[in-house]
Amino acid sequence: MTTDTTGSGMADLLADLHTRISFDQPAYVELTRLLTLDGRVQFRHAVAALTEFERAVLHRTLGDETLRLRRPDSSPSAPTDLLIGQSAQGRLTLRHPDTSGPAALAVLPLPDAVAEEITEEVLGWQLAECAEQARLDALLGRWQAAGVLPERVRQVADWVDRVETVLIYIGDQVFSRSDAKTNTLLRDGLLDRLANTPLDAWNSAERLFVAAAHLLFTAGRSIRFEEFNGRQLSATGLRDWLLDRWRRYAHATGTPLPDDLVARPAPTLAEEVAALAREVDRSDWIRFRRIRATAFSKHEALAELHRPDRTQQFLPEQVRRFAHRALGVALDAGLPGEKGVARTTEAILRQPGDAGAGLAHLLAVIVHSAVVELDADYAMSSAVRDPNRLAPAPQDPLREVLRLRKPDFFCCVLPHPRLAEHDLGRMLWLVAQRMQYNRWHFAPGNFDRTDVPRQRHYFFPPTLPDLAEFSDLWHGGHVAARVRYAIRAPGAPLWREPLSVGGNEFRGCFDIRAVRMHGRPFDRADLATAIRYSGLVDALWRTVVRCAADGVVAPVVTTFDRAWYERRGWAEVSGPRWT
Incomplete structure (x- = not known):
């Protein structure tokens, strides 16, 4: 049962959640409660904040009545054990002891056989991600060759400053401009650093963010960034999002799906999504957003609403x-x-x-x-x-x-x-x-x-x-x-x-x-x-x-x-x- 937090903020909610962690319940029960902020976030939206590895771990624990969390003061007994933490923004983390992250709230012991299965499951995603990331890296490379990469980064900085909140995860790295105790993009100088740093000195997450920001802006200005607030942004996830928008808009406007849709370059998809959105606005469907303020998520949805139903009869x-x-x-x-x-x-x-x-x-x-x-x-x-x-x-x-x-x-x-x-x-x-x-x-x-x-x-x-x-x-x-x-x-x-x-x-x-x-x-x-x-x-x-x-x-x-x-x-x- 959720606890009423009317009049209190996220810090109070997290403190309450953490004091009530049970070490007697199956691990998946407590992980799900922390993940969803005690039922305040739908499971599918909460899972979207996890890395592919963390998601695989969670899926593997679901329904396993034998796994129990251990108290954090008990040292991990095996390299496969994971430390459970939660950021100030509410993101659940499951990390190895030799990596940095939020303070440990509990330890999740993983048998070696389970850890092996998770590694095998994640491999397929990693291969697809590397291939899609290479296409976006090529886009950045062309900008660098043309001498416009620093200006492209400065454009992203300006666009980020035109929306209330950006809070995007790429792996364990946070790309943010928000009231949620994090502003890595502007206040902490990440984008300013990238604008003055050669491309080969950027890490993969930084390369992905800059390329993705341009594609999202092309698809509908800075508000598109907010679609990924509180979520993991990946190269494959970005392509999936563009294809999903294309299909939904096509459905609303009666536009046939082209045979080569899935093979089209991401920049082409972004331009077409923007054009189709304008067609939706002229149709019998409306676009609206569902805002889940727990993670600043602003997800666009469609609904059929004929013109006469939009006015007071x-x-x-x-x-x-x-x-x-x-x-x-x-x-x-x-x-x-x-x-x-x-x-x-x-x-x-x-x-x-x-x-x-x-x-x-x-x-x-x-x-x-x-x-x-x-x-x-x-x-x-x-x-x-x-x-x-x-x-x-x-x-x-x-x-x-x-x-x-x-x-x-x-x-x-x-x-x-x-x-x-x-x-x-x-x-x-x-x-x-x-x-x-x-x-x-x-x-x-x-x-x-x-x-x-x-x-x-x-x-x-x-x-x-x-x-x-x-x-x-x-x-x-x-x-x-x-x-x-x-x-x-x-x-x-x-x-x-x-x-x-x-x-x-x-x-x-x-x-x-x-x-x-x-x-x-x-x-x-x-x-x-x-x-x-x-x-x-x-x-x-x-x-x-x-x-x-x-x-x-x-x-x-x-x-x-x-x-x-x-x-x-x-x-x-x-x-x-x-x-």
């Missing part, structure tokens, strides 16, 4: 009542949701007075309706306060965007009505501040890298909806906000045109997010609901931008600041004026 009743009571606008109950929001937004812009406050009210009603329908503990939507600031200046598309600061963005965070009487102001304001920062951080990521000053840090904006679990194990803000399960639908979505403000095009500039602090995880039905509510927010902002282009003064949203949260403005949303 009817205007939510709460929005319709708000339009009538606050604006005097009567909207038909059968009006499609996005049309109803567009008409309500137009009415707000025509009303005398503070149109920014009216927009804030409308957005809050949408978020409130979403938190209730999703049965979340709280939900939110964030954006820029003044949409005019996203427009290009003469001769300089980025000038105003680069002048934006965190207070120039807002986040409307609302609890479920069942929590409205709780003292949540401080927590909601902390969440809102984090989302303000994220929105500021994403804005330049919509532009070409060469247009953004080197000193302006940014992440690529989110473009795929996602479902996340156990987000309260690492990020300090998520721990404080008790983000156990989360769901996000960013906008503008990939199946629509970007939000264009005066010619500047944006994705990831607004969203719908929701959080459950406990209970059941969000599922794909919830994801479809979040996507439909994000469509309502999309209708709001597109209407504001369209009206501004027609000469209507775009309003500035001043609500959702610290004072609003401190005076419990969020509690008013459940009042009669709103609902």
